[in-house]
Amino acid sequence: MTSTLPNSSPYTSAPASVSRVMLKVIYAMIPGSIAHVYFFGWGLLINMTIALMTALLAESVVMQLRKRPTLPALFDGSATVTALLLALAIPPLAPWWLPMLGSAFAILVAKHLYGGLGFNPFNPAMVGYAMLLIAFPQNMTAWIPPHELGNTLSFMQTLDYSMVGTLPANQTLDAITMASPLDTLKTQLMLDTTVSQILLTKPVFSGMAGIGWEWVNLMFLLGGIWLLLRRVITWHIPVAVLAGLGAMSALAWLIDSNHFATPVFHWLSGASMLGAFFIATDPVTACTTPRGQLVYGALMGVLIYIIRVWGGYPDGVAFAVLLLNMAVPTIDYYTQPRVFGHGGK
Amino acid sequence: MIHKLNRFHGGLHLPDHKAVSMQAQVTPQPLPKQLVIPLQQHIGAIDEPSVNPGERVLKGQLIARSDAHVSAPIHAPSSGTIVAIEARPVAHPSGMPAACIVIETDGKDEWTTLTPCADYTQLSPETLRQRVHEAGIVGLGGAGFPSFIKLTPGIGKVVETLILNGAECEPYITCDAMLMQARPDTVLQGAQIMLQAVQARHCLIGVEDNKPTAIAALQHALQALNDDRIRIVPIPTIYPTGGERQLIKVLTGKETPTHKLPIDVGVVCHNVATAAAVADAIIEGKPLISRYVTVTGAGIGQAHNLEVLIGTPMQTLLEECAARNVPDMQTIMGGPMMGFVVEDLQAPVIKTTNCLLHQTKPQSQAALPCIRCGECMRVCPAQLLPQQLYWHARAKDLDKTQDYKLFDCIECGCCAYVCPSHIPLVHYYRFAKTEIWAREREKLKSDHARERHEFHLQRLERKKQEDEERKRKKRELLQRAESPDDNKQDAIAAALERVKAKKAAQQVAPQNTENLTTAQQAKIDAIESRRKTLSNDSGQDEGQ
Numbered sequence: 001m002t003s004t005l006p007n008s009s010p011y012t013s014a015p016a017s018v019s020r021v022m023l024k025v026i027y028a029m030i031p032g033s034i035a036h037v038y039f040f041g042w043g044l045l046i047n048m049t050i051a052l053m054t055a056l057l058a059e060s061v062v063m064q065l066r067k068r069p070t071l072p073a074l075f076d077g078s079a080t081v082t083a084l085l086l087a088l089a090i091p092p093l094a095p096w097w098l099p100m101l102g103s104a105f106a107i108l109v110a111k112h113l114y115g116g117l118g119f120n121p122f123n124p125a126m127v128g129y130a131m132l133l134i135a136f137p138q139n140m141t142a143w144i145p146p147h148e149l150g151n152t153l154s155f156m157q158t159l160d161y162s163m164v165g166t167l168p169a170n171q172t173l174d175a176i177t178m179a180s181p182l183d184t185l186k187t188q189l190m191l192d193t194t195v196s197q198i199l200l201t202k203p204v205f206s207g208m209a210g211i212g213w214e215w216v217n218l219m220f221l222l223g224g225i226w227l228l229l230r231r232v233i234t235w236h237i238p239v240a241v242l243a244g245l246g247a248m249s250a251l252a253w254l255i256d257s258n259h260f261a262t263p264v265f266h267w268l269s270g271a272s273m274l275g276a277f278f279i280a281t282d283p284v285t286a287c288t289t290p291r292g293q294l295v296y297g298a299l300m301g302v303l304i305y306i307i308r309v310w311g312g313y314p315d316g317v318a319f320a321v322l323l324l325n326m327a328v329p330t331i332d333y334y335t336q337p338r339v340f341g342h343g344g345k
Numbered sequence: 346m347i348h349k350l351n352r353f354h355g356g357l358h359l360p361d362h363k364a365v366s367m368q369a370q371v372t373p374q375p376l377p378k379q380l381v382i383p384l385q386q387h388i389g390a391i392d393e394p395s396v397n398p399g400e401r402v403l404k405g406q407l408i409a410r411s412d413a414h415v416s417a418p419i420h421a422p423s424s425g426t427i428v429a430i431e432a433r434p435v436a437h438p439s440g441m442p443a444a445c446i447v448i449e450t451d452g453k454d455e456w457t458t459l460t461p462c463a464d465y466t467q468l469s470p471e472t473l474r475q476r477v478h479e480a481g482i483v484g485l486g487g488a489g490f491p492s493f494i495k496l497t498p499g500i501g502k503v504v505e506t507l508i509l510n511g512a513e514c515e516p517y518i519t520c521d522a523m524l525m526q527a528r529p530d531t532v533l534q535g536a537q538i539m540l541q542a543v544q545a546r547h548c549l550i551g552v553e554d555n556k557p558t559a560i561a562a563l564q565h566a567l568q569a570l571n572d573d574r575i576r577i578v579p580i581p582t583i584y585p586t587g588g589e590r591q592l593i594k595v596l597t598g599k600e601t602p603t604h605k606l607p608i609d610v611g612v613v614c615h616n617v618a619t620a621a622a623v624a625d626a627i628i629e630g631k632p633l634i635s636r637y638v639t640v641t642g643a644g645i646g647q648a649h650n651l652e653v654l655i656g657t658p659m660q661t662l663l664e665e666c667a668a669r670n671v672p673d674m675q676t677i678m679g680g681p682m683m684g685f686v687v688e689d690l691q692a693p694v695i696k697t698t699n700c701l702l703h704q705t706k707p708q709s710q711a712a713l714p715c716i717r718c719g720e721c722m723r724v725c726p727a728q729l730l731p732q733q734l735y736w737h738a739r740a741k742d743l744d745k746t747q748d749y750k751l752f753d754c755i756e757c758g759c760c761a762y763v764c765p766s767h768i769p770l771v772h773y774y775r776f777a778k779t780e781i782w783a784r785e786r787e788k789l790k791s792d793h794a795r796e797r798h799e800f801h802l803q804r805l806e807r808k809k810q811e812d813e814e815r816k817r818k819k820r821e822l823l824q825r826a827e828s829p830d831d832n833k834q835d836a837i838a839a840a841l842e843r844v845k846a847k848k849a850a851q852q853v854a855p856q857n858t859e860n861l862t863t864a865q866q867a868k869i870d871a872i873e874s875r876r877k878t879l880s881n882d883s884g885q886d887e888g889q
């Protein structure tokens with residue numbers, strides 16, 4: 001990794017670099033993040049900052065220990081993207097050690113124990129998230145409602161909570177947090193109500209999906225489309241994920257619309273768009289052949305749905321990603337493109 | 346009429362840097378004092394000198410040849426005295442010196458007696474091939490494969506299309522463009538002669554559309570010629586559209602199967618410069634002793650094309666073109682995508698030297714790990730998975746690299762060009778290929794039984810082919826009985842051809858690797874010769 005290029009052709013190269021790629025990914029996260037902050041308050045920014053600092057620190061410590069040049073690793077942007085994705089998955093109102101632990105785990109264990117950039121089979125951000133969810137389920141499921149529903153914490157109040165765990169005098173954590181829309185739907189459905197009743201009566205829903213969530217998802221969709229246009233990612237994975245998720249939800253909804261929500265609800269809920277465009281497309285851990293990416297994405301969409309609807313977790317994206325990560329080498333091997341001059345037409 | 350074009354997968358739009366060397370006309374290079382002529386300028390067997398030191402030679406006189414089938418004779422580029430036959434620095438990826446004939450020129454540039462031919466249409470395909478061979482013509486596009494072999498379709502093979510490759514898709518290089526511009530008639534004559542030699546129905550001349558002047562010149566010349574078998578086809582400028590198999594796909598839609606040759610899909614493909622050399626050889630009787638060379642690059646004051654005698658030291662060309670001589674410059678023979686660095690500029694121009702690219706050494710960037718972004722895969726014209734090839738080549742998992750079809754890699758460099766991690770991918774592929782060849786050789790060496798078996802099979806096959814050939818020849822001779830003047834000549838040519846075929850067969854048989862075609866064998870040889878450098882380099886492998 002430290003060696004220089006051998007003096008052999010080609011003697012010219014495109015001005016591409018890993019950091020440029022990562023930088024574009026970071027730009028593309030901006031609209032979704034703004035929507036997130038708008039609806040769910042300042043917590044995201046605080047979490048992002050903590051996660052980012054932790055990730056960069058962890059990255060440089062590891063690079064030092066492995067006796068590798070530190071600066072290129074910090075500037076290649078991959079640790080940054082990991083940290084930001086993780087922060088987006090953590091509830092906005094969270095104690096400081098939550099993003100910190102998750103981020104450190106993602107970089108140290110999920111990334112570097114497996115050999116560092118390019119060698120990690122599992123998406124580091126999702127490993128970090130999964131670890132937090134298993135270790136601290138309560139903190140990880142306490143979402144604050146969008147500001148329409150009374151989340152009025154100021155930046156300083158949020159920071160206070162993050163740092164020392166205190167809330168303004170008249171408020172308690174239980175009072176201001178509530179289950180996320182996906183969780184709400186799941187628990188309410190057990191009470192023998194229908195989807196349409198729940199969407200109309202429960203305040204977290206806008207009638208289409210969760211208040212705020214639909215906008216966050218639409219903004220990530222926007223950023224994702226921009227990534228597509230800038231050719232940072234290809235259409236295969238996101239389209240396949242959304243198609244897989246859409247197909248499953250459409251099927252269930254057509255069979256029993258009382259107990260299953262529409263595809264649109266699922267596309268605009270939870271981490272659907274973030275997952276489809278930003279997490280599933282992580283090049284290191286995703287399939288690399290075009291056909292493989294379609295298989296990978298579609299299976300992931302199906303899994304997201306299954307875990308969401310029948311699983312015990314608030315959303316299915318993280319576990320769907322991790323499960324599919326394991327299948328990548330096999331999928332890639334069996335979906336090699338037809339090589340020029342080898343049969344076909 | 347618009348010719349329907351096809352696409353190949355991937356490829357790149359590269360900045361072409363061609364305009365700079367296209368401004369000036371082609372200038373003949375002044376006669377150098379000394380000419381250094383390597384005995385191997387082609388793919389195939391090395392030539393034996395047929396002259397001795399002290400001997401005076403005339404321009405165009407044969408000075409080296411080989412009895413091997415895959416070979417091309419060499420001629421004196423100017424008149425003068427042979428002063429030495431010894432190892433000299435040559436342009437080769439290995440950087441090793443090689444045997445050369447050194448001629449001290451006498452300034453008279455005195456030609457030997459040539460045998461021009463006023464009407465080549467009177468000559469049989471065999472005679473044409475024979476003369477192309479005797480003129481020492483090899484593929485001038487860079488590969489250097491003896492051209493007469495590619496003009497020999499072989500028994501039972503019908504050539505539908507002759508393709509002339511005027512794509513010249515590598516950046517910077519303009520010698521073919523210049524040739525098409527300056528001598529379009531010669532190129533077209535070459536096409537006609539080749540059409541006759543391979544008995545093809547028609548000829549497509551593919552030229553990238555970034556050379557409108559060359560296309561116009563050819564079209565103009567074609568109008569005058571009024572030969573409706575020939576078509577000039579502008580093709581989109583996408584690197585590497587000049588790769589033989591890529592060009593065939595673009596022009597005909599046919600995909601040459603990996604283990605087959607273009608002839609198996611009814612196509613024969615030659616470079617435009619080769620066609621011009623064929624025309625000169627047949628019509629004027631001139632052997633191949635000079636060529637157009639582009640001298641260009643950021644380090645060149647006056648980039649342009651020169652007409653250069655084979656054997657001219659590269660250094661003198663650079664001086665001619667006002668090369669800046671500062672440290673950290675390097676000279677590449679060929680283009681930036683597939684060329685190689687010339688270590689010693691005393692090395693001479695050879696038949697395959699199309700371009701000297703003089704520029705600053707690229708800054709060494711540290712390679713990052715592969716992030717599997719797939720960019721390389723999206724540009725690979727062979728539809729490979731370069732990232733997987735790299736992964737396995739790096740791990741020295743040679744079997745896996747073959748699973749991923751390493752040997753379909755044409756080393757075009759597209760993947761390395763786009764890689765955001767700046768991984769020298771092609772370097773890894775070359776290394777893996779040479780490793781595999783080495784391993785294969787070892788295995789076969791110890792596998793005598795199989796060797797003998799294959800030899801036996803080959804012999805049977807050869808005997809069958811020879812019988813058929815003999816029968817065919819007999820039929821042809823009988824048929825031609827009405828045209829008596831050609832008859833004798835043909836009979837002689839046929840006899841020669843038979844002798845050669847036999848020799849060729851003897852050549853091929855002991856090679857015993859697998860059922861290799863000559864082209865494959867040639868490829869192996871080229872790869873093998875790179876081994877030295879590569880195995881040295883590989884010591885500085887990525888330190889992961």
Ligand code: SF4
Pocket residue numbers: 714715716717718719720721722731732735760763764765766767768770
């Ligand atoms: S372009 Fe480079 S980094 Fe991207 S997949 Fe190919 S080898 Fe890996």
Ligand code: SF4
Pocket residue numbers: 721724725726727728729731753754755756757758759760761770771774
């Ligand atoms: S060098 Fe080989 S692997 Fe790379 S793009 Fe060209 S053919 Fe594909």
